[in-house]
Amino acid sequence: MSDSSAMAILLPSTSALLSHKVSHVCISPRVANTQVRKNIAKRVFENGNTRRHLVMTKAQTSLEAVTAESIDDQNDFGVVNLHHVGILCENLERSLDFYQNILGLKINEARPHDKLPYRGAWLWVGSEMIHLMELPNPDPYTGRPEHGGRDRHTCIAIRDVLKLKAILDKAGIPYTLSRSGRPAIFTRDPDTNALEFTQIDSP
Known part of the structure; x- marks a missing residue:
């Protein structure tokens, strides 16, 4: 053949x-x-x-x-997609202020809050979620890489990096841009958890 x-x-x-x-x-x-x-x-x-x-x-x-x-x-056990990412926080209200009021994420009220032995919240990220968990964080708060891309991080796909950059500038939240030159921005939440926001084309 x-x-x-x-x-x-x-x-x-x-x-x-x-x-x-x-x-x-x-x-x-x-x-x-x-x-x-x-x-x-x-x-x-x-x-x-x-x-x-x-x-x-x-x-x-x-x-x-x-x-x-x-x-x-x-x-092949049937991977479908990423369901959620768990993020540790010291103070739930402080983290919710960042994720809701700065990033604009909405709470998934359907997820249970009272069946776990710690406080938390589920936030929608497209069709997937972030689970904020008020638990002790084993990671150090200091000495982390300046650029979140060199640290453990959660990556969220967005439509407009420049618009998010303006939001972070207005809130006085530090960030770094992608070292490769692609449209992506890295920042940290109040507990120094690294977040990447990468720009994708509209469907």
Whole structure:
């Protein structure tokens, strides 16, 4: 089988790629026309709505690696998306003032507040959430990197970095910009938890 024939078997049509959101592309090495290759093609045909599009390449990696990493789906336990990020805070009201009044996040009132042995709040971030938890923070408050990108951080996708920059300037909250030059801004909440806001294009 020629390389072009293999690509035709394994890749969906252009219209199919445009009509489905592709979550990732899995690059698999080119292998001989063996049962392994037939199994890959069979999986592509049987899973018409799959988000994995296998691409045959000339990468010279071992067949064992291909079997373990690319075509063995026994470890696929069904990741859907990020549900929430837990952030520790010393004072819930102080943190809510920052996340609600500065960042404009809304509380998810449907989440329980009285079933946990500590105070907290759930804040909407798009369709996911931040869970503020009033608990002791094991991280030091001082000696942290100036740039939040070099620290543990939570990244939130936004539409307009310049607008957020103006909000932070008005509130007197320090920040740093992305060192790579991309539209992203880093700041810290009242408990020095690092936050990144990266600008994405409108859909």
